[in-house]
Amino acid sequence: xxxxxxxxxxxxxxxLLKAFINLLFPNKHLPPGPPTFPIIGNLLWLRRSTSxxxxxxxxxxxxxxxxVTLHFGSRRAIFVADRSLxxxxxxxxxxxxxxxxxxxxxxxxxxxxxHNITSSSxxxxxxxxxxNLNREILHPAxxxxxxxxxxxxxxxxxxxxxxxxxxxxxxRVNESQIKHVEDLQRRxxxxxxxxxxxxxxxxxxxxxxxxxxxxxxxxxxxxxEVLIPLIRSRKKEKEESLNExxxxxxxxxxxxxxxxxxxxxxxxxxxxxxxxxLSSEFLNAGTDTTSTALQWIMANLVKYPHxxxxxxxxxxxxxxxxxxxxxEDDLQKMPYLKAVILEGLRRHPPAHFVLPHxxxxxxxxxxxxxxxxxxxxxxxxxxxxxPKVWEDPMAFKPERFVGGDxxxxxxxxxxxxxxxxxRRICPGLGLAMLHxxxxxxxxxxxxxxxxxxxxxxxxxxxxxxxxxMKNPLKVHxxxxxx
Numbered sequence: 001x002x003x004x005x006x007x008x009x010x011x012x013x014x015x016l017l018k019a020f021i022n023l024l025f026p027n028k029h030l031p032p033g034p035p036t037f038p039i040i041g042n043l044l045w046l047r048r049s050t051s052x053x054x055x056x057x058x059x060x061x062x063x064x065x066x067x068v069t070l071h072f073g074s075r076r077a078i079f080v081a082d083r084s085l086x087x088x089x090x091x092x093x094x095x096x097x098x099x100x101x102x103x104x105x106x107x108x109x110x111x112x113x114x115h116n117i118t119s120s121s122x123x124x125x126x127x128x129x130x131x132n133l134n135r136e137i138l139h140p141a142x143x144x145x146x147x148x149x150x151x152x153x154x155x156x157x158x159x160x161x162x163x164x165x166x167x168x169x170x171x172r173v174n175e176s177q178i179k180h181v182e183d184l185q186r187r188x189x190x191x192x193x194x195x196x197x198x199x200x201x202x203x204x205x206x207x208x209x210x211x212x213x214x215x216x217x218x219x220x221x222x223x224x225e226v227l228i229p230l231i232r233s234r235k236k237e238k239e240e241s242l243n244e245x246x247x248x249x250x251x252x253x254x255x256x257x258x259x260x261x262x263x264x265x266x267x268x269x270x271x272x273x274x275x276x277x278l279s280s281e282f283l284n285a286g287t288d289t290t291s292t293a294l295q296w297i298m299a300n301l302v303k304y305p306h307x308x309x310x311x312x313x314x315x316x317x318x319x320x321x322x323x324x325x326x327x328e329d330d331l332q333k334m335p336y337l338k339a340v341i342l343e344g345l346r347r348h349p350p351a352h353f354v355l356p357h358x359x360x361x362x363x364x365x366x367x368x369x370x371x372x373x374x375x376x377x378x379x380x381x382x383x384x385x386x387p388k389v390w391e392d393p394m395a396f397k398p399e400r401f402v403g404g405d406x407x408x409x410x411x412x413x414x415x416x417x418x419x420x421x422x423r424r425i426c427p428g429l430g431l432a433m434l435h436x437x438x439x440x441x442x443x444x445x446x447x448x449x450x451x452x453x454x455x456x457x458x459x460x461x462x463x464x465x466x467x468x469m470k471n472p473l474k475v476h477x478x479x480x481x482x
Contacts, residue, residue, distance in 0.1 A: 033069035090422035296348035339401035
């Protein structure tokens with residue numbers, strides 16, 4: 001007991017001395033920020049979710065300017081709230097700002113030592129993995145080839161909603177997937193926040209928070225138990241044709257493409273753990289963010305029935321008489337539908353920050369030096385809510401996107417960036433927009449969506465892996481008579 005006290009006391013004294021030295025001799029090159037005392041100050045940040053930190057960051061930006069620095073344990077993080085500054089960094093100087101910061105221990109475990117697209121350093125491995133995804137899954141021709149799979153999933157969703165609405169009770173709108181994979185992905189997504197504290201001081205937390213480390217390792221073991229049999233099975237069947245009409249057709253094709261890849265720097269093929277990490281990343285990116293955006297959009301269509309009716313009338317003018325479904329080819333003729341999707345992504349971006357960036361070399365920004373090892377975080381929601389760009393920014397007004405060719409990629413300027421911008425922009429942008437337009441159109445075409453009497457639509461937020469509705473959407477739906 002005495003030895004434990006000496007160890008903790010010594011660590012505390014060391015951190016306090018470091019804090020006083022930093023206060024007396026601050027790093028004048030880093031962007032400004034509040035003074036942070038080790039242990040106490042850092043724990044205050046780590047105990048808060050992203051949605052809790054955001055209002056604090058707004059106050060800090062008002063005090064210190066568009067770029068501020070916070071300390072999280074031994075790590076420093078820079079937060080950028082200005083769209084012009086983000087454009088200069090991520091687009092105009094994209095080659096310098098496209099790296100990732102050194103991964104904390106938990107991220108290394110989840111990503112198989114940074115062997116996935118989101119966490120890989122900017123270089124040959126990242127280019128190979130991203131190019132493979134774009135070529136094998138996200139190429140427009142490949143996306144069109146999965147029309148049957150999307151239609152199959154849509155019919156399952158519509159049949160389930162129709163069945164649940166028959167007794168007149170409210171329908172709760174949420175995501176539904178294959179049971180084991182759904183359970184795995186949900187536990188992984190929620191685990192990111194729960195295990196964040198382990199990165200504070202890894203050597204210390206492995207002793208003090210030993211049980212939480214064991215929980216993390218058990219979760220990773222469960223991930224492999226669920227996904228590795230699927231990978232091995234697909235490896236054996238690789239010479240056969242792809243499964244047709246299956247809900248996992250995207251994943252099967254993706255796993256097929258990964259089996260033949262050779263890492264350019266290491267001159268070897270991907271191992272099973274790396275394929276697990278990439279498959280899990282693909283499932284997370286393709287399901288959780290899209291289902292979150294879909295729920296926010298449908299919530300606003302219930303809250304504002306006139307917008308829902310306008311979408312319905314637009315669809316009615318496009319779909320051929322007697323057709324029971326909105327086809328993918330019909331979507332290109334529906335500008336108001338696209339405007340609703342864009343407004344949903346502007347007002348309720350599933351992620352309020354892009355994944356952290358880092359620079360490949362020390363670089364000057366607004367008179368401050370950004371070091372290589374610092375995490376750079378861009379505030380996505382703030383860009384989409386900027387009153388200098390958007391009139392009445394917190395209102396849901398799809399009309400802002402009608403009648404113009406709006407660039408969501410930020411290649412010309414940044415007004416909103418729900419998919420990020422620059423070289424690290426989300427590669428699935430086109431697929432996500434297709435899925436949102438396709439499912440919203442068919443949900444509105446098939447059903448009329450109404451709020452539950454006495455239960456006001458609540459647009460307050462809660463952070464899970466994405467920013468979700470604090471109180472999930474509950475509605476009454478009835479089949480439309482056309």
